[in-house]
Amino acid sequence: MVVIFHDHGSRYLGKMYNDDWMREKGFLEKTGMTARDLVASGLSGELFAIEASQSVENAVKLMGEHDFSQVSITRDKRLVGSLNETHLYAELVRDANIKTQPVDAIMQPAFPFVDISTPVELLSTMITPANPAVLVRDFKTEKTFIITRSDVIRVL
Secondary structure, three states: OOOOOOOOOHHHOOOOOOHHHHHHOOOOOOOOOEHHHHHHOOOOEEOOEEEOOOEHHHHHHHHHHHOOOEEEEEEOOEEEEEEEHHHHHHHHHHOHHHHHOEHHHOOEOOOOEEEOOOEHHHHHHHOOOOOOEEEEEEOOOOEEEEEEHHHHHHHO
């Protein structure tokens, strides 16, 4: 005797029949704008960095010349930290003589790093007061871009 029971899928409603779960597990294509779209539209710029051994004064000059509110810091071409204008301002007010010190004396942790296919929705959760920018790497072109809060605001 063979008995066949019909499975109507009610136990799977939270999984297989849920598009969000399917997208999260990689079974469905993610929709919406990605970091690649921001880069292609020209809203985000290619990464500009300063060497950790350069002076804070040089960082101030670089940020002023290019109207940057944050900059990445490198050591031997490796990203090792960041500096944003809020932190820079606080350090300069606390001690104006910090200008002559190397920038790594006041640098902050490096910005988060993601792939260029990352959805803007995820990028927006990574941009916080502590992390005012996200670095996006395009592994095909070997270029790194920086996406800031204002870049995300322009597309939302």
